[in-house]
Amino acid sequence: MANAVARGRGFNGRLLGRSLSTAAGALNPTARNLYGYLFSLPLIVLFLAFVVYPLYFEATQAFDRYTYEVLFSDPIYVQTVVNTIVYVGIAVNTKLFLALLLSGVLQADTRGVRFLSAIFLLPWAIPVLPGILSIRWMLSSQWGIMNLIMEDLGFGSVHWLASRWMAIGALIVFHIWKYLPFWTVIFLAGRRGIPRELYEATAIDGAGGLQNFRYVTFPMLKGLYLICTLLSMVFTLGDFTNVWLLTGGAPGDSTHVLATLAYRYTFLMGKIDWGVGVFATALPVTLLFIFILIKKIK
Amino acid sequence: MKTATADRPRRLLIEVVRGVLLALITVWTLFPIYYMLVLSFTPTAELFRPEYWVKNPTLESYRFIALQGSVFVKFFWRWMANSVLVAALTMLAVLVVASLGSFALGRIRFGGARFISGMTLFTYIIPASFLSIPFFKIMGDYDLLDTYWALILAMTTFASPYALWVLWDYAKTIPPEIDESAAIDGAGYFTIFWRIYLPLVLPTLIAIGTYAFFFAWNEYLYAVLFLQSEQMFTLPISMGTFLTGDEAPWNLLMAVSTIYAIPPVIFYYVFRRYLTHGLVSGAVQGT
Numbered sequence: 001m002a003n004a005v006a007r008g009r010g011f012n013g014r015l016l017g018r019s020l021s022t023a024a025g026a027l028n029p030t031a032r033n034l035y036g037y038l039f040s041l042p043l044i045v046l047f048l049a050f051v052v053y054p055l056y057f058e059a060t061q062a063f064d065r066y067t068y069e070v071l072f073s074d075p076i077y078v079q080t081v082v083n084t085i086v087y088v089g090i091a092v093n094t095k096l097f098l099a100l101l102l103s104g105v106l107q108a109d110t111r112g113v114r115f116l117s118a119i120f121l122l123p124w125a126i127p128v129l130p131g132i133l134s135i136r137w138m139l140s141s142q143w144g145i146m147n148l149i150m151e152d153l154g155f156g157s158v159h160w161l162a163s164r165w166m167a168i169g170a171l172i173v174f175h176i177w178k179y180l181p182f183w184t185v186i187f188l189a190g191r192r193g194i195p196r197e198l199y200e201a202t203a204i205d206g207a208g209g210l211q212n213f214r215y216v217t218f219p220m221l222k223g224l225y226l227i228c229t230l231l232s233m234v235f236t237l238g239d240f241t242n243v244w245l246l247t248g249g250a251p252g253d254s255t256h257v258l259a260t261l262a263y264r265y266t267f268l269m270g271k272i273d274w275g276v277g278v279f280a281t282a283l284p285v286t287l288l289f290i291f292i293l294i295k296k297i298k
Numbered sequence: 299m300k301t302a303t304a305d306r307p308r309r310l311l312i313e314v315v316r317g318v319l320l321a322l323i324t325v326w327t328l329f330p331i332y333y334m335l336v337l338s339f340t341p342t343a344e345l346f347r348p349e350y351w352v353k354n355p356t357l358e359s360y361r362f363i364a365l366q367g368s369v370f371v372k373f374f375w376r377w378m379a380n381s382v383l384v385a386a387l388t389m390l391a392v393l394v395v396a397s398l399g400s401f402a403l404g405r406i407r408f409g410g411a412r413f414i415s416g417m418t419l420f421t422y423i424i425p426a427s428f429l430s431i432p433f434f435k436i437m438g439d440y441d442l443l444d445t446y447w448a449l450i451l452a453m454t455t456f457a458s459p460y461a462l463w464v465l466w467d468y469a470k471t472i473p474p475e476i477d478e479s480a481a482i483d484g485a486g487y488f489t490i491f492w493r494i495y496l497p498l499v500l501p502t503l504i505a506i507g508t509y510a511f512f513f514a515w516n517e518y519l520y521a522v523l524f525l526q527s528e529q530m531f532t533l534p535i536s537m538g539t540f541l542t543g544d545e546a547p548w549n550l551l552m553a554v555s556t557i558y559a560i561p562p563v564i565f566y567y568v569f570r571r572y573l574t575h576g577l578v579s580g581a582v583q584g585t
Contacts, residue, residue: 029409035487036408043399043414043458050455051421054432105319116320118567120327125566127516129534130555134334137548145333148348177330185570231423238425241518245538259427259519266431267523279428290423294416 058280067277077278080256083168084237084282087257091175092232099180100225103187104213124181132245135174136161164254167247171255174242183228190224191217227296234289237282258282334559337552345549359553370540370550373528380525381532384449385514391454392510393503396461400499401491403462404469405477415466422459426452427519434523448524449532453514461506468502469495505569512562533558 037044061067071077106117123131138145139160147157161167198216207215240259247255249264256264258278266275337345339355363371399418403411433452434443442448472495480490496503518534525531531539533554540551 033408036402036406039398039402040414042395046455054429057432125563126559130559134330238427240427
């Protein structure tokens with residue numbers, strides 16, 4: 001409706017504007033620049049103070065060799081880098097692949113699907129804490145529901161969060177549970193944007209579901225899929241909350257990711273330069289990803 | 299094309315597979331949420347005997363919360379008020395920053411527009427946690443630790459870019475001739491912004507305002523870093539403190555979780571059109 005209003009006014013505006021040509025554009029460029037910067041001033045101040053300065057602070061730390069000697073010789077740091085790569089690599093890619101498939105299922109417009117698409121959004125809508133805390137209790141080895149299920153199915157109980165890879169596995173599963181809905185909706189929107197004529201054309205050639213996917217859907221969604229992958233990887237690279245509240249780095253600091261390790265160094269051990277160093281080592285890759293993304297999105 | 303009779307078993311099979319799939323996804327999606335609700339109604343005596351449902355449901359946990367009757371929810375109403383306050387002020391700040399910025403980008407075609415849009419995109423993409431330690435240091439230097447302002451500043455910085463992109467997207471659909479005709483009548487940029495631009499983008503302002511509100515409402519990392527004394531906690535910080543003890547009353551925690559989750563859930567359902575809309579045209583919100 002708002003769009004219709006805007007369009008209606010636009011019509012009037014055009015009538016008025018035509019006779020008197022581009023009077024507003026007549027404002028000289030210097031004045032326009034002045035006003036442009038004036039209106040963006042709050043944004044620029046926030047950016048300089050809280051994005052540029054922190055990055056500068058971290059980058060200057062990057063020249064302190066001693067910090068790196070400490071980090072690279074700390075086995076927990078090395079483990080953390082491995083954990084982060086595994087977590088980001090597996091969680092993001094599994095999630096996006098499932099989202100791509102699922103968006104195909106949800107594209108059908110039946111009653112069941114409509115019902116599902118509504119409840120399917122819940123994990124995304126719920127803040128991260130209730131979700132992760134609920135899962136943490138579910139995985140409690142003594143009192144959790146998962147072990148009740150395991151026992152009822154005839155398996156023994158499992159110490160879910162007591163070993164490094166089981167805990168990281170749980171983290172990956174939670175990540176998929178929480179963020180799959182969002183990306184599915186994104187791909188669903190992408191699929192809806194594909195012109196129907198393309199499918200009609202392949203139908204004439206006798207293409208089935210799989211061929212449709214291979215020759216129409218995937219090529220059309222490839223760009224979006226790549227952007228989503230990069231974006232989700234960068235976001236997940238900085239994950240703190242999920243890891244901190246599910247494992248807290250336990251058992252024995254073996255399940256840290258970058259952000260939780262930096263937190264541990266800085267706030268639990270009082271070594272701020274180590275904490276900053278953790279992020280500084282991840283900056284080159286992160287910035288590279290970000291610049292590729294900005295180029296692709298703009 | 300195949301005949302209808304040959305098609306029927308195949309179609310039936312597809313229907314069955316799809317039905318099973320939908321049922322599985324439903325269970326997978328709802329189970330942790332269902333279990334959160336179950337726990338919140340579980341009496342403490344039954345907490346350590348897991349069941350698939352509550353045998354003797356009770357409102358005990360909710361009563362504890364309302365009356366602040368446990369150390370874990372000692373300041374519940376204060377925490378709730380803190381959460382609302384930080385979220386509301388973040389919302390106001392984001393509305394100001396994003397509406398001014400989107401006006402500059404969308405309506406004043408000036409030299410720095412490219413730089414500014416790149417800058418907001420950069421802020422949007424970079425993980426907030428990467429900036430957290432220097433951010434903490436800055437807030438310490440300016441004596442802002444343990445104040446609402448620290449958290450509000452951080453939330454405004456990180457919520458503004460997406461808000462701006464959504465607004466900007468919408469602002470592009472307003473024809474420039476409107477501003478031009480107003481300019482002919484002698485209106486300056488401030489008048490155009492106030493009298494023409496803001497009323498036109500009002501529906502979007504409501505959506506992004508609510509987005510900013512819940513962006514702050516949901517924040518954990520920066521809240522934990524900045525707000526240290528118990529009186530200053532927001533709800534997520536208080537929920538995190540449950541994990542420090544061995545004998546955490548998990549039913550109480552899940553009751554707090556439930557109360558805390560209800561407002562954002564309502565918001566996402568009301569505004570979900572806006573929240574996914576901005577993405578296809580450029581920006582993404584989520585993880």
